[in-house]
Amino acid sequence: MPEPTCPICHRTTVPEFRPFCSRRCADVDLGRWITGQYVVPGSESDDDEAADDES
Secondary structure, three states: OOOOEOOOOOOEOOHHHOOOOOHHHHHHHHHHHHOOOOOOOOOOOHHHHHHHHHO
């Protein structure tokens, strides 16, 4: 079975930082989420639109 690799730099993962190889790669991934480079696909539901109208 192949060793798991870091999704950022593709080095072997380290148990302490799994699924990453280091704190740096974990921080790179977090930064991508914060800046919107990663997006979870979905659509707005009627409930989301109703909440926006009430504000």
